[in-house]
Amino acid sequence: MLFNRSKDRFFYQTLTDITLNIVEAVKLFRENVETLHEKEQYANKIKELESKGDEYTHLILQELDQTFVPPLDREDILALAGHLDDVLDEVESCTARFVYCRIDQTTPYLIQFADNLGKCANLLHQAFVALEKKEFRTIRKISIEINELENEGDRLMRESVYTLFEEPVDLLNLIKMKEIYERLEGVSDTFEDLMDVMESVVMKYA
Template structure:
């Protein structure tokens, strides 16, 4: 099923998608928002990453439509691409909500969420690199780590919601922060979906 000569072009494209997601996540974590003016720059940059992700996925779909043979099931390739695209879409939605609310307060809970999301996208890149080198069984440990990070985000969501209702009296701010926390948890869930897809690929091809 696999050629040992060089990286299959489909795996190379999946890696480009994964690296774009990873770069966007690192940017989101590292960018320092100190004022409302910073949010616009932040949102524009992440929109650019999201747009690039859409182009990469579209290119991969075009390749799939033109190719008779694929290294693994074409549905697996497509699902992997789309699940990774969900992650970058979620990160872009997070930035757009900050802009919509003019919310420049990045609190500890948001930083914790983003830390685990970055770790998850690091693991996604590692797993896709292993896929490209046909080391399927080695991908499993990265899927396990991603799912563990998602569980950590579940805990952050519960604790952050509890603290939000304790400390905050303004109902508008409660709505805003609650929405942001839930968006970040959604991104962690999207990463978990990628991990589940990785596990499916392993089971069907190892």
Template sequence: MFNFNKTDPFFTALLEIAEHVQEAVHYAHDFKIEKVSDLKEVSIRLKNYEREGDSLIYELTTKLNTSFMTPIEREDILQLSIKMDDILDGIEHFAAHLEMFSLIDIDEYVNSFMENIVKSTDEIVKALQLLSQKKLVEMRDHAVLIKQLESICDEIYRTSIKQLFINEKDPIRIIQFKDIYEQLEDVADYCEDVANTIETIIMRNA
């Protein structure tokens, strides 16, 4: 099935998408928010990342539509790209909601969510590097780690919601932070979706 002496353009394109998602998530995590205007800057930059990601997906889809042969099922290539794009969309929505609410006091739970989402995107890139090298079986360990990180985010979500209703008295802030926690939980779920797609690819092709 595979030509091990030649880099496949579809695997290269998938890796490029993964690295783009990783860069965007790292940017969101590393940016130090000190004032409301910082939120606008982050939101605009992540919107640009999201648009650039859409362009990468479009290029890959065009290539799929014009290619007679693909190294793995077309549906798996498309599904993997779309699931990675969901992560990018989710981070962009998270930043947009921070800006919409003017929330600069990022708490420990948001930081914990982001730390684990960053780790997940790192694992996705590692898995896609192995895919580009046609080392499918070795990808499984990274998929498992992504699922473990999602489980950690589940715990963070439950704890954050519980503590929010115990400690916060302002109903507006309860609504705002609940929304932010849910946005980040969704992003962690999108990372798990990528892991599930990776496992499907392994099962069908290894």
């Protein structure tokens, strides 16, 4: 049986804790893009959460080394943890770009991207809660919803970049914002990639 050993709780709880860390990082990202007036402070806070995520991943690796029979295949646990780490890395990377690209003014598209990522992060957390409970139908439903949000991210990227070229006044700003918009669309891709991994895991055990 799956999920019936004492050490199972550690793995699922830690993976879920990582998703809560992501939820917090995306929440701070949303606060940041409201004005970008305190982007350095927000970059530092999100960097701390990214480092915390690395610590969670290290704990999982340590426990895998000490666990004879983990609740999921080792490669599945590693894949889930690795993709979770990718999500947080991408959020942190986008936040850092506001600082070193000296982006001082927000845009409606940055806020829309942040709202989109907030929905993805909350759904991701729900998916990992469902994984421990073996609620596989819930995971499938969430995967579809995240796929729809990823499609929305694609639309936002195309529209935002198109708008940049409508009236290109500041070429340097155009280049910087184009990179950030494309990077933000890439964050939504990482959520979808993670759910693809989770669905493949679920198919083994459902």
